[in-house]
Amino acid sequence: MRCKNDDAPAVAINTEEISGIVFDTQRFSIHDGHGIRTLIFLKGCPLRCEWCTNPESQTFSPQAGFFAEKCSGCMKCAPACPYGQAFCESGRVEWEKCEACMNCVEACMYEARVTYGKRMTVDEVMEIARRDMVFFEKSGGGVTVGGGEAAAQPAFAREILRRCQEEGIHTAMETCGYAPWESFKSVIQYVDLLLYDIKHMDTIAHKAKTGVDNRLILDNAVKASQMVREMIVRFPLIPDFNDSEENVQRMGMFIKDNMPGVRRVDILRYHSVGESKHARIGREYLFKAENELSDEKVNSLKSILESFGLHVTIGG
Ligand code: SF4
Ligand code: SF4
Incomplete structure (x- = not known):
């Protein structure tokens, strides 16, 4: 069930002080990019993945x-x-x-x-980002902008990333890739490391569980791979959705043929933490899987991706 405040992107542009809606901030993360990182999660996402682990980040307003x-x-x-x-x-x-x-x-x-969610200015975000400069420098870390979908608040995300680079802070962005290319490009021009989700190679299956088809996402993935300095594909592995050998073969082939600059895929194993979070915002958790992902199965899918010359990690 959706609240009445589930409305359009809330981005203030053409003002002196660009601001946006931030869902959460987290310091000292070691999972979302290189080194020690500060994570800035922007609120609002154009997808509605049934298994979403942060459903409270999906709507664009507090x-x-x-x-x-x-x-x-x-x-x-x-x-x-x-x-x-x-x-x-x-x-x-x-x-x-x-x-x-x-x-x-x-x-x-x-x-x-x-x-x-709360509205924050870029200055307020930068004040948080600067607190851990010493750790960024020692660990090779920096700031990671995620969501929700960061590219859904392009002016805000772009300005955070631009200001970070200007101040010598390494930038990473987590994305589902679902945004008009020109807008997406204007954001990722300030990204040092792009963490790009590919969820399913089949358009119909993708739309059935995420609410959108995958054509824009795959197009943007190819274009982005030719533009950014470093890109890692992230593959959320969801039982009974995208865990077939055929899907993983197609993904490996797609990356090898179209994204030669991408050398690494991170498999993110499904976990059901999103279930209780859906209840907290009055939403039903629709995702149901009949089968579990055994270690053996995950490792065999990893091997398929490795057969395309990719370095593959498994995380959760
Ligand atoms: S439930 Fe709480 S947030 Fe919602 S209208 Fe009532 S007081 Fe306001
Ligand atoms: S503890 Fe429960 S009943 Fe009391 S104010 Fe909080 S939400 Fe309402």
Whole structure:
């Protein structure tokens, strides 16, 4: 179920101070690019992957969330809600009526109600990015902009990346690649390392589980690979979706034939952490898999990709 605040991209452009909606920031990450990194997650994504591990990053505006397990049942939130729907006694929230005013977040003493997303200026983001310069320099790290989908807020993402490069900070961007090329290109021109998701080689299967087909994504992947300094393909391996040998063969062949600059694929194994997160924002977790991904299966798919001359890692 979607909130009423699930609306269009909220990007302020043509103003002196470019700003955007940030979903989260995280320091000292060692997983999303080289070295020690600060991660800036922008809110809003054009895809709706059923297994999404951060569903609260999908909509483009700040939204309210509810942690039923933290709720004491004190009901302080109920009178705070101007719409009268902040029911907590049974853990029930009528999300379809929520206008994201965040009054209940203020009222709750137990952090059972939270806000996902806030507007930040590029200056505010840069202030966070600069805090760990010493670690970036020692580890070869830097800033990684992700999401949601960073390219869905192009002016904001571009300016963060440009300012980082200007200040000597290594830049990486995580992307699903679904953006008009000219806009996408204008963002990735300031990227040192592009972490590019390819989810499925079949257009119909891709659309069935992500909401969009893959043609723009594959086109952009080829163009981006000719433009950026370094690119790693990331392959979220999802049981009963993209784990067939045929799909992995097609992916290996596609990378070898069309993206000669790409030497590495990171397999990201499925985990079900997104399930509880969907509940916190009143959404149903639609993804269901009959089969599990055994180590043996993951390793055999890894071998297929390696047969195309790719260096392949397995992560989660
Ligand atoms: S104020 Fe917080 S703890 Fe109290 S009922 Fe509402 S959500 Fe639960
Ligand atoms: S954010 Fe909370 S107080 Fe505001 S409308 Fe939604 S449920 Fe009611």
